[in-house]
Amino acid sequence: MKRHDTHNMTRGAAALTAVALLAGCAGLGRGDKPEPTQAESAAPAVALPAEDRTAFDEAVAALRAGDNETAESRFAALAQRHPELAEAHANRGLAALRAGDDETAREAMARAVELEPDNAAWQNRLGVLLRRAGEFERAEAAYEAALDADGDYPPAHLNLGILYDIYLQRPQEALSHYQQYQTLAGQPDDEVALWIADLERRL
Template sequence: MIDPSGWRTMSMPYAKGLKLSSITLLLTLGLALGGCAQQTPRDDVDTLETDTSEQAPTADSTTKPATKPAKPVRQAEVDPEVKEPFTRAVAALRSNNPQAAIDLLTPLTQSHPDYAGIWVNAGIAYFLLKQPDSARTAFSKAIELDPAQAAAHNYLAYMAREAGQFQQAEAAYGQALQANPDYALTHLNIGVLYDLYLHQPERALAHYREYQILSGSADKIVSKWIIDLERRVKAGKRGAKP
């Protein structure tokens, strides 16, 4: 179920000029030293979800989120020198204090530059601080260390989409799906891209359905989008008949 307190909606549906009021935090710690980090199966994820401190509007069938909150994954044990400041940085992000997070993460990017998760969260902090160039650099570094960092791919895709670079956004989501085809949020986000921006309802429909399957439950809001798209696709096919 999409919880309206956990993500921010866009106010003008089916329009290219939609702006996201803010974005939920996707917090993971990935290790690139000694091998790329691997996300654990969905059944093994923690129950804690991340969100922002402000209350979002109640969602309805016409509003679509740019992202949905995700559950942090359990990773292998890390250097204690990393774990303590990293945990504090995560807490700062959850408290909507990205500057404090950057102050903690920047030294870690220098002392432990091979930890992909540090770069992911630095990218999130820079994103929230409205420093897109620094955010892109951090996300790109995370992907260089661990191409399976779906969070980094998703943020880069979102930033490309907001810049009107829809083909670039599609490519970034495609890379995320290549790295992790079972990452439900990528299917949701690329579905929104196809639905609202690229106007490819059949592709959007396929990804919304896959999101429902991978999420393990039929989200009522996404179900409404699916019904709406099914009607539009059916009407389009009827109209195309000679």
């Protein structure tokens, strides 16, 4: 395992609502690794007409089946009809990410967090996409927003640590977030322990 941005590492994290956050690793850059498979509740948070609720469920099914192009198209149509539906934007972003379309994924995730800024998982995923685009300051802000929403969300601590360690050269802050990740993760990560030891030797 290399140092990575994790899209939804949820070792011990509470389940999120209203979005299918599945495994996926599409052309990940240095330090990334696949996330574990996890399907969250797919029920939209707002009431939809019966036809659109069926369309939402079908889009989720396509996402779970790995048919990312179909899922992205269907969530895009739902987002156009219901621009207030944050789950449609978030799931569209996930489908686009898994299909290798980072630009669409970033736009969709940015819209999702605009609608629901207190969703730690979506902020974390946006941070990953921004980091991959080389927008390190915006990635930092997204990870911090994830922690503002949930200070005990392990993936945001890990990803912020990686950002500071590898990309921003801020080892002391990286160390702090790695340590917080290890505390919160439930089952400490042996490789993160090696990163911590390496930083402690260098500081």
